[in-house]
Amino acid sequence: MTTDSGDRLVPEEWQRGPRYGGAYTFARCPATRDLSRADVAIIGIPMDMAVLYRPGARFGPRAIRDASGQLRPHHWDEAMMEPPYDKLRVVDYGDLDVFPGYIEQTMEHLLEQLRPVVDAGVFPLVLGGDHSSTLPVLRALAAKHGTLSLVHFDAHPDYWEGPEGRPYHHGTPFRIAVDEGLIDPSASVQVGIRGSLSESLIEKSREAGFHLITADEFARQGVASTLEAIQRIVNLPVYVSLDIDSVDPAYAPGTGTPEVAGLTSREIVDLVRGLKGLPFVGIDVVEVAPAYDSGEITALLAANLVHEFLMLLRRGR
Amino acid sequence: MTTDSGDRLVPEEWQRGPRYGGAYTFARCPATRDLSRADVAIIGIPMDMAVLYRPGARFGPRAIRDASGQLRPHHWDEAMMEPPYDKLRVVDYGDLDVFPGYIEQTMEHLLEQLRPVVDAGVFPLVLGGDHSSTLPVLRALAAKHGTLSLVHFDAHPDYWEGPEGRPYHHGTPFRIAVDEGLIDPSASVQVGIRGSLSESLIEKSREAGFHLITADEFARQGVASTLEAIQRIVNLPVYVSLDIDSVDPAYAPGTGTPEVAGLTSREIVDLVRGLKGLPFVGIDVVEVAPAYDSGEITALLAANLVHEFLMLLRRGR
Amino acid sequence: MTTDSGDRLVPEEWQRGPRYGGAYTFARCPATRDLSRADVAIIGIPMDMAVLYRPGARFGPRAIRDASGQLRPHHWDEAMMEPPYDKLRVVDYGDLDVFPGYIEQTMEHLLEQLRPVVDAGVFPLVLGGDHSSTLPVLRALAAKHGTLSLVHFDAHPDYWEGPEGRPYHHGTPFRIAVDEGLIDPSASVQVGIRGSLSESLIEKSREAGFHLITADEFARQGVASTLEAIQRIVNLPVYVSLDIDSVDPAYAPGTGTPEVAGLTSREIVDLVRGLKGLPFVGIDVVEVAPAYDSGEITALLAANLVHEFLMLLRRGR
Amino acid sequence: MTTDSGDRLVPEEWQRGPRYGGAYTFARCPATRDLSRADVAIIGIPMDMAVLYRPGARFGPRAIRDASGQLRPHHWDEAMMEPPYDKLRVVDYGDLDVFPGYIEQTMEHLLEQLRPVVDAGVFPLVLGGDHSSTLPVLRALAAKHGTLSLVHFDAHPDYWEGPEGRPYHHGTPFRIAVDEGLIDPSASVQVGIRGSLSESLIEKSREAGFHLITADEFARQGVASTLEAIQRIVNLPVYVSLDIDSVDPAYAPGTGTPEVAGLTSREIVDLVRGLKGLPFVGIDVVEVAPAYDSGEITALLAANLVHEFLMLLRRGR
C-alpha cells in the first residue's frame, strides 16, 4: 500500500485515505526490508523480559506506530512531500525476533538481525522494548563505528551491575556497554536521573566518567545549559538513547518504572531539538508500556520524539 | 515483510518473530493491493460518521487487526501452513478512503473503491466501521451477483427509514438495500434483534419480508433451530453482515449502541460455524468501537469471528 | 426543555435532537418536582456512605441517567409517543439530599423527602445509591400501604444484624425492615444469593421466613420456576428491590461488592418481565458504582431494567 | 428543580442536595429555553462528524456538565449567592440538534437554532463539539455584530483549506470564517500552535494576517507578553474560541487530536483570566472527547475554564 515513485518509497499519506487507516507502519512509511532504498530504518524490538517492575514494553513498537498516525502531513491539493520525508528515505523495517525468557539467546539473535542493517549503511532508529534492547544496537554500531558517545535521557543511569551470572536486565545495559568499550563514558551524558535511593548509583555512574545531570540539577540549570554540556562533551559518533521515563509520569504514565518529578514534554522536545548537528549513528526510544498509558499520551509523545529525531537526521541533506 | 513463495504470498507468522510484533495486518497476512494473487481481501472501512450514539468504529479495523495478532499458528520446527491459509490466499487490502461529515460523497467513493475488488473476483471480507459501511459493499456485490440473500446478526434490524433528505445513517442500510433491490428480504434472515421500544420496527422489518428472529426468540429456540431457519430461507448468493452488538455487552462492550440481553460468545461462534456450505459472496464484521472496549475482548471476538469466516471460506477448496 | 402538551409533560425525545444530547434526565423525561402531573417519579438517592467495600454508588443515579440516553424511541416524521410514555406520566424528580458520614440523620432526612411523593400517590422508582437507601423508601411506603411483600434480587440477603449501636449499613436494610414490620418475610422472595461464607446468613434469612433462592438453586431451577415461586408467595403490596450485584460481574462489574457466578443479563431481564401483574407500590435499582464500570455496561443494564419496570407499570393502563 | 425567586432563576445549589446529585446542567444552573430571563446561555453542540482523527467530542457537552458538579459554592447556613451567579443570569440552554454524517445540513440547522439566542441579546457560551461547531456561532454573531476579532487558543490554526467540494471539517472553520468576513485576521490572535509538519500552515495563517503565537514562542515569551499582544491587537467585538488541545495532553488527554508540548493548566487559566475587559460577544470551549479522558481531568479543566469565562463576563455588572 505504499507507492514506488521511481527510485524511492514514499509514505502512504501522500496517496490517500484518513491518517488513522491503512497499514500500521510508523507515520505510514513503507514497510520493507529492502535496505537498498532506505536511509533510515524504523526497527521495533518488542521485548520486555528484562523488566524489573511493570512489563508491557513489548507492545511499545505497536503503540508508537499506532500513535504515529497522528503525525502529518495531510493535504488534498498536491502530492508534495514535506519534511522529513522529502529528503530522507524512511522505511518501517518491522519488529525483530525475540525469545521471551531467554535473554542471552535473545541478545545474540538481536545482534545478528541488526548487523545487516548497520552493514548496509542504514541508520537504525529503534523503538523499544525495554532498555536492555539498546545493548545489541550499541554492539552492532560500535563494531562499525568504534566506541561511541552516548546521549542518554532517563530517570535511571541503567548502570547497575547485574547479579552474578545474570548480567542482563533493563538496568544494566550501560554498565555492560562501558565494560565492552562500546561507549566512552567520559564522552557521554546522562540527563534526568532521579528516584528513591539512587545516591550511590549516581556516584558510581559519575565515577565511571559519565557527565550525569540529575533531574534536580536539570530543574535548576534548564535546557540551554544542558544542551551546552552535551555539545561540549560528546566528541565521538553519537548514539541517543531516550527512555520515556525521563519524562514525568504525568506526561508519560505508560512505562515500566516511572519516577516522579521528571521532565515535562516541553523540556524533552526542546532537548531533542537542541541535539542538532551531532554526528548521529543510531537512536532509540524505549520503555513505552501501553498497558499503563492513558489516552495514548505516552505513545503519542514517543511518536513525536521519533518525528523530531527524523527532522534532525534530515538536516543538511 | 511477507514472503513470496512462488505463486503466493503467505502470512508472516510462518517466517519469524513473536505474534505481537511485525506489520500489523490481519493475522499477519500480506499487505497488498495486488488482486491477482488473492482469493480473499480483508478490507477496512474506517468510518463512523453515521453513528447515532457512541462513535469510534473508525478505529474498528485497526483494533481487529491488532487483536488478530493472537490468532495462531505458531510453531518452530516446520514451515507447514495450517488452515485457512494453506489453501486460501488471504491478503490485507488496507483501509478504504472516507470523507468524515460527507456521507453521500463517502458512499459513492466507497463504491468506486470496492468495484475493482469485486470485479477481480476477489472475495471482500470487510471490517467496519459503522453499519452504513455495509451498503456500498452490497451495491458493489449486487451489481455483479444480482439480488442477494442477507444473513444478518445484529441487535437492531437497521431497517429504519432515514429522515427526509438524509437517508444514510447506521440504522438505515437494509431499508435502502431493500429499496434498491440489493437484497431480497424474503430470502434473508435477521438474528438477535432486541432493545427498547423496537416493537414497531420489528413489525416493519417482518412486513418487508425478513425472517426476523429476536434475541428473546433466539434464547428460547437456540442455535440449531436458528441455523435450520437460515439454511431453509436463504436461496440467493449470500452476504453475511455481523454487527458485533448482536452479542451481549458483557462479551462485546466496545460498540456504539450496545443492547443488553444479547447473544453469548459461544452462541455467535456456533452460529457462524453453522453457516457452512452457503454460497457466500461477501462478509462483514462491523461496529467495533475500541474506545469503549475492555481488555480488547470485543476486538478479539471480532478477530476470531473473521477467522471463523475464513475457515468457512476455505471449506471445499 | 420539555414540552407541556395539555395536561402532561412528555419526554424531550419526541421533540428534537440527538439522544445523547440535551438535559440529562432519565430517558429525557421531564425534570420536575410538580407531582400533580406525574404517575411515576424517577428519584435518585446518591449515597454510598453505608458501603462496606467499594464506594461510588453515589454516582449511580447519574450513570443510569446518562446511560438511559440509549433508550429509544427515536423517529423523525411524527410526534407519536410509544410505550411506556404514551400512557404513563414519568417524571425525573432529581436526587434527594443526603449527609455523607451521618447515616442516621440521612435516614431521617430521606424519609422526610420521600413522604410527599408517596402521599401524592406518585409511584417511586428509586435509583440508588447503596442498598441502605431502600430502607427509607420502605418506611415511606409501609406507612401508607401497610406491610409489604418484597421481591429482592441480590447476591446478598442484606439481612445481617448491624453491630451494636451502628444499625445501618448496606447489608442490614432487610433485617431492619423485618424488625420494623415494613415487610413480611413469609410473603417475600430473595433471588440470586451467593458468595463466600454466607451459609449461616442464608439460614438466618430462611429462619426469618424469606423464600430465599440462591444463585446455585436458580442455576438449577431456571427463570420460569423462580417466577412461579414469586407469583405464589407474594400476596401483599409489592416492593421490588433489584441490587445490580445479583447479576454476574461480567455483566455488571460496576458495583460495590460483586460476587462471581451470578445471573446473566438475559436471566435478570426475563425475571423482571415475569413479574407482570403484581401489585407494585415501589421499585428500586441500586448499587451501581460507575467508577468500576466498563464501557458503561452496568449502567446500561440498570437503565434497561428501569425501562422494563416502566413497561410493567404501564400494563393495564 | 430550580427556583424562581422573583425575576430570575437561580442555580439549584442554593437550595439543597449534594453537588454531585440533581439535574445535570452546567454548575446546576437552571435548564430553560426561556431567553427572557437569561444573560448567558450555556449551549451544547454535540457533534463530532467533522473530526479527522479520534471522534467523541459529541459527548463533550455532557462531560463538561458532569464535571461542573465540582464547581462551588457550597454552604449550609445562608442562601447568599456568590460570583458569578449573583449578578449574571446564567441558564443551561441544553444541546442543539445535529445530523450525523450531514455536515452541510447540520451547519445550516445550527445557524437556525443559534439565531434566536443571539437575536434575544443573550450571550452564547458554547460547549463543543468539534471545532467546526464554532463556525455557525461566528455566523450568527457576525450577522449581528459585524466582523469580529478572534482570540483563539489551539494546537492547530484550523486554517486549512478543505478539499474541493467538502469545505467543512474541524481544521477549516477559520479559513471559512475569514473568507466569509466573519472575523478579521489582522485583529485576531492565535495562541499555542504546534505539532508535526505545520510549518507551511503557520505561514499561511500568518500570511492571512493572524497574529499567531506558536507554543514554542509562547514557551519563550510567557503569559504576560502574550496577553499584551492580545490586548493590543484585538479591536473589534471579541469571540474567544478555546480548543482544549491547546493544553498539553498531560493536562487534557481527552481530545481528538492531542499535540505534545502544549500549555499547562496554569498557563491556560492565567491566559483566560488575562482577557479581562475585552468586549466579548461569544465564547466557546471545544474538542473535549471524554472517551479518551482520564479521571475526568480534561472535562474538569474545561468546566473550570467556562467558570473563568463566566467570572470575566460578570465583571462590571
Next chain:
Amino acid sequence: MTTDSGDRLVPEEWQRGPRYGGAYTFARCPATRDLSRADVAIIGIPMDMAVLYRPGARFGPRAIRDASGQLRPHHWDEAMMEPPYDKLRVVDYGDLDVFPGYIEQTMEHLLEQLRPVVDAGVFPLVLGGDHSSTLPVLRALAAKHGTLSLVHFDAHPDYWEGPEGRPYHHGTPFRIAVDEGLIDPSASVQVGIRGSLSESLIEKSREAGFHLITADEFARQGVASTLEAIQRIVNLPVYVSLDIDSVDPAYAPGTGTPEVAGLTSREIVDLVRGLKGLPFVGIDVVEVAPAYDSGEITALLAANLVHEFLMLLRRGR
C-alpha cells in the same frame, strides 16, 4: 497483625477492621514462613517472562490477594471462625523469588524454594504467574508423591514442544511434565481447550494420552458429564492447574492469551466444586494479568476459586 490463639494463627478478619484494610495477604490470612503451624500455604510465583503474548501475570498474586479482601466472614459480635479457616490452617507464604529474563535459572531457583514447603508436608496452593510456574511445583510434588494425575482447566493444552534449545515458555509445561514423568497423561484430564488453529495440538495432546475435553465438547456435554469423566480417569495423587483463560474473556479479561467462547463463571465454579473427594496434593490458579482486567473481575473470580479450593481441602477434616 495476626493473632496467635494457642497453637495456631488465625486470619485477621476475626479481630478487627474493614475487610479492605490491613495487611494485604490472601483473605487476611497470617503472613508467615513458619511452616510448623500451617496446613496450606498460599504461595505467589510472580513471573511472566515465559508469556508469548500479553505479559503482566507477575502482578497476578498481588491482584488476587487484593481481590480476596472481598471474601468474608465479617461479623461484629463474636470471634467465631467459619469455614474453611476453622479447621484448616492457611497461611500466606508470600511470593517466591524469580529472575526476569533467566527462565532456566528461575526454574531451578523456584524448585529450591518450593521443596521445603512440600517436605514440611504443607499443601501448596500457588498463585501464578504465567503457566510455566506450574512446572517447578509439579517437580517438587512428584519428587515426594510420585507421578501425578493432572486436572487441567485451560483454553490451551500447553502441550507444545518448545523450540530447540529453549524448552520453557507458558505453552510447554505439560509436555515437559509428561516427558519427565511428573504427570501421567492417561490419568489426566484437560478441560476447556479451544482457539484458532489448535486442531493438531489437540490431536497431539490426545495422542499422548490426555483425556481432553474441548470447550466445544464441554458446551455440549455440560458440567456433570465432565465431572464424571474426571472422577473416572484420575487415579493418582491429584494436582489441579486452573488457567484463568479457561473462562471466557467476558468473565476473565485480565489474562495473557484470552480465547473467545470459553466457560462461564458459573461453570468453572461448579467444576471446581465437583472435584470434591479427590486426593489433592497441590493446586494452582495461574495467568491472571491485572493490567488487562476490568473492575477487578478476573482477580475476584480467581480469589473465589482459591476460596472454593480451600473449601474442598477442608472437607473431611
Next chain:
Amino acid sequence: MTTDSGDRLVPEEWQRGPRYGGAYTFARCPATRDLSRADVAIIGIPMDMAVLYRPGARFGPRAIRDASGQLRPHHWDEAMMEPPYDKLRVVDYGDLDVFPGYIEQTMEHLLEQLRPVVDAGVFPLVLGGDHSSTLPVLRALAAKHGTLSLVHFDAHPDYWEGPEGRPYHHGTPFRIAVDEGLIDPSASVQVGIRGSLSESLIEKSREAGFHLITADEFARQGVASTLEAIQRIVNLPVYVSLDIDSVDPAYAPGTGTPEVAGLTSREIVDLVRGLKGLPFVGIDVVEVAPAYDSGEITALLAANLVHEFLMLLRRGR
C-alpha cells in the same frame, strides 16, 4: 517475612525477591504492631465517608503501599541498608478500624487507636483516607505535645464550618482543630489553595490567622520564597498534612476533589524536601482515591512523598 536482626526489624527487600512481590507493606517494611521496635509507624486510615464529591480514598492506603513497591533499594551483592532504613526503624502498622456511615463514632474510635502509638513515642506517618482522618491524629498528638504548627499542602483550606449538627466532613478538620486549640493558625501555613468561588473561604482562613499561600501566589513566588515563609512562621511542634489534591490533576488525577492549575510534582517534591530541620511530630498524606487514578501515577507520587518524609525524619539520626 521480615527478618529480625538483633534489636530491629528490617525491610524485606534486603533479603530477597522482586520488589513487586511479597507482603504488601509500605516499601516492604515489616508489618507489626510491636511498638517497642519502631521509630516510625506507617498507619493507614481507610475511610472516605466524609467525602463531599468522589469517594474512594478508603483504598488510598492500599494503593500507596502497592505503589511503594517501586521504591528502592535493590541490590544483589550485599546486605547493606540504605537511607532511610539504616537509621530509622520504620514499621507498617496496618490500617485502623473505621465505621462507614458513623463518622462521630469513627472519630472517637480512631483517637483510641492512635493514642497508644503516640504514647509509645512512635512517630505517626498516616496514609489517608479522606482529610477528616487528620483530625484524630491532631487530637492524639496535641494531647501529648500541646498546640501544634500546621504545614498544610492542599487545594482547599479545609476550614469550612460544618452544617449545624454535622460538624465532620473532609472540608472541616482545620476549623475544628483551631476551635479545639490543636493547632495555632498564626503559627501555621497553608499552600496551594485554589478553585471555584473560594474567595470568602480564603478570607476566613486568613482572618483566623493562617498564613495562606494560594496556588496563584505560589505560582508567582515559587518554592524558595514559600519555604522561607514556612520556616519563618512555624514555631511549635510541626504537623505536616499533605492533601494530594494540592498537586495538579495532571500529576494526581486519583483524588476526590481535584482542582485545576495546581502544583507540579517537581514543586511538591521540592517543597517537602525544603521542610528539613523542622521539629516534626506527625505527618499525613491524604485523599488518594485510586479508582480515579491513571497508571498508578497518583499513588506513586504519594509513595514517593512518604519516602521523602522518611528521608527528612532520618536526618540528624
